[in-house]
Amino acid sequence: MTYCVGIKLNAGLVFLSDSRTNAGVDHISTFRKMIVYEQPGDRTMVLLSAGNLSISQSVREILQVEELKERNADGAPITIWNATSMFDAARVLGAAVRHVYDRDAESLKHAGVDFNVSFVFGGQVKGEAMRLFLVYSAGNFIEATNETPYFQIGESKYGKPVLDRVLTPDTPLEEAAKCALVSMDSTMKSNLSVGLPLDLVVYEAGRLQTDKIVCIDADNPYYRMIHSGWGQKLREVFDSLDDPVWDDAATEHPLKMPAARHAVLRKITTPQERLI
Known part of the structure; x- marks a missing residue:
């Protein structure tokens, strides 16, 4: 598996990916999930991938030369190298995904492998x-907004809470990079299928x-500072929170209080009683 995160801010973009792949505990390898396409002064694009490694590698290879049927103002087919918008570049990526699907999906299905x-x-x-953009296996995609300034792929659940709590469009790039690394460290702590080394790219608008x-x-x-410091600070914050106290008179933060809209859980005490 893998974990990748891309963040869009007013100040720029942050991309972070791990490099671990596995096909079982005996087949763990290192393959980079990030690639940067750049023509200085004209365009910078970053691609992160997750899922079946053979499919993602095929898409990345085809993306270099994939063309849309439409032509640009110069009359040339649209590619990632001459697209006049990131939207068109994302359309080229979607076409590359569908190209690989048309070529390989049926054979993969016969082998019992999902696309x-x-x-x-x-x-x-x-x-x-x-x-x-977040591009799905069908080649369609959605775009990040101010309300949702980041996308994750792969093992996303472990690293999501810190992103939700920290990131806004106004977050500085350095802070966002730190947040991404904390998100990655949290993921690696809880999931062995995500691992070092990491690739980090920060792009200034x-x-x-x-x-x-x-x-x-x-x-x-x-x-190493992030890894040790985050765990230590979490423990310090956890220890600073009061333990629950069942004697309401002994604390300023009582636990055993009546809920505003719901009754206390009812016990079942005989075989004849029903939940409803």
Whole structure:
């Protein structure tokens, strides 16, 4: 499995992915899930992938040369390299997914393998604002908004709470990168199918290129600080919360209080009693 997260902010974009794949406990490998497409001064695009590794690798390969039937203003077929918007670039990615589906889905079905793949795709093309998309296995996609400024793929549930509590469109890039790393660390703590090394890319709005790219392994000093510090601070916050007290008079935060709209759970004491 894997875990990837892409974040869209007013200040820019943050992308983070792990690199672990597995086909059972005896077949754990390292494959990168992130790829950056860049023409400095014209476009920067980042692709994150999750799901079946053979499918995602095929899509990534085809994406380099995939063309839409429509043509741009110059009369050339639309590709990720000449698309005038991130929306059109996402359409090219969707076409690449369907291309692989048409080629491989039937054979995979006969082998008992689902066509399972998903992508986070974001960036900026000269002349328009940054955009971030979540692309499904059918090739369709949705776009991030101010209300939902991030997308996750893979093992998303463990790292979601901190993203929901921290991220807003106004979050600074450095803080968002920290939040993404905490989200990843929380995921790795709870799921062995997600693991190091990590790839992190931070893109500043309007630059149309980025040099903020890093591969993070277990010896990375900043990641080690995040890993140890987050667990320690969580424990400190947990310990600072009062334990529940059943004697209402002995605490300013009573637990045993009547609920506003619901009765206390009823006990069943005889075989004849019914729940309803």
